[in-house]
Amino acid sequence: xxxxxxxxxxxxxxxxxxxxxxxxxxxxxxxxxxxxxxxxxxxxxxxxxxxxxxxxxxxxxxxxxxxxxxxxxxxxxxxxxxxxxxxxxxxxxxxxxxxxxxxxxxxxxxxxxxxxxxxxxxxxxxxxxxxxxxxxxxxxxxxxxxxxxxxxxxxxxxxxxxxxxxxxxxxxxxxxxxxxxxxxxxxxxxxxxxxxxxxxxxxxxxxxxxx
Ligand code: MN3
Numbered sequence: 001x002x003x004x005x006x007x008x009x010x011x012x013x014x015x016x017x018x019x020x021x022x023x024x025x026x027x028x029x030x031x032x033x034x035x036x037x038x039x040x041x042x043x044x045x046x047x048x049x050x051x052x053x054x055x056x057x058x059x060x061x062x063x064x065x066x067x068x069x070x071x072x073x074x075x076x077x078x079x080x081x082x083x084x085x086x087x088x089x090x091x092x093x094x095x096x097x098x099x100x101x102x103x104x105x106x107x108x109x110x111x112x113x114x115x116x117x118x119x120x121x122x123x124x125x126x127x128x129x130x131x132x133x134x135x136x137x138x139x140x141x142x143x144x145x146x147x148x149x150x151x152x153x154x155x156x157x158x159x160x161x162x163x164x165x166x167x168x169x170x171x172x173x174x175x176x177x178x179x180x181x182x183x184x185x186x187x188x189x190x191x192x193x194x195x196x197x198x199x200x201x202x203x204x205x206x207x208x209x210x211x
Contacts, residue, residue, distance in 0.1 A: 001043070001050050003036045003079055005029070014091040018191040020180045028086070031175055035078030035156070042071035054080055058160040077156035081131060081169055088168045090197025097198040101167075101205045108148045116193060119150050119170075123189045129173040130154040134201065135164035136208055146209050165208055167201040 008028060013021035043050035046065050049057070054076050057064055064072050096112055097105060109115035115134075123132040133151045148167075151159050159166045170192060177188035 002040055003054070005033050005036055006083065008086050010089075010091055015089060015195045018195045019089070019177075023175075023177065023179045026179075027082075027171075027175060032078070032082040035075045035082065038071060038075035039079050042068040042075065055160060058158045059163075061161060073158075073161070074156050077158045080158055080160075081156055081166075081171070084166055084169045084200070085171050087200035088170070088197060089192075089195045090199065091195065093196070094198050095194065095196050097202060099202065099206075100209065101198070101202045104146070104148050104205070115150075120189050120193070122150050122152055123170050123172050124186050126152050126154075126172050128154065130157075132170045132172060133159050133164070133166045134168040135159045135166050136205060137164050138208060138211075146205075165204065167204050168196075168198070 005028070008024075012024040012028070015024060039054075045068055049064060049068075049072075052063070057072055058076060058080060061069055061073055096102070102112070105112060105115050109118060119132060119134065126132060131153050133153065135149050135151045136146050137149060138146045149164060151162070151164055151166075153159060170189070172185060172189070177185065181188040181191075
């Protein structure tokens with residue numbers, strides 16, 4: 001399988017003034033493209049592994065041959081994480097979840113605002129380059145036991161590797177905000193709340209609780 005950069009669901013300037021056009025364009029066409037290219041380069045060395053879906057490789061990196069394992073974790077993680085990041089934003093929203101995902105957020109965090117406070121505090125507090133996620137974990141031994149969690153990962157590590165399914169992800173690498181926000185990461189994170197798009201998170205969650 002050869003991975004390719006997918007077009008965004010919206011224009012590069014669609015998230016203005018919260019996320020600027022230049023940042024979006026560079027982030028998508030340079031950063032994300034580079035992760036994809038380097039993932040493809042690594043997988044070329046092991047065509048048999050290339051047939052396994054990326055999600056499965058990241059869930060269980062021990063199956064990846066040693067000589068390309070860190071490349072797949074880093075660049076495969078970057079490939080997968082950024083796709084979810086683009087789909088975690090949408091100028092048309094919905095900026096708040098609805099239905100079963102909203103029910104689960106209320107049950108776990110008490111309110112949407114309390115969820116946001118915990119999520120944004122985690123994002124501000126992430127040391128160095130990394131991500132903050134809303135994830136779901138399912139205990140396979142029990143039905144109806146899907147738990148929501150806020151998780152941080154460093155570099156391009158995926159929550160999949162620690163057994164969690166990411167629903168929504170916020171990139172707090174400096175390349176995600178530096179042109180507009182420089183050192184003011186907290187301002188970038190506060191702005192991000194206004195461009196959230198919950199449709200993908202809801203779809204992943206609904207699939208997960210049905211399985
Ligand atoms: Mn990034």
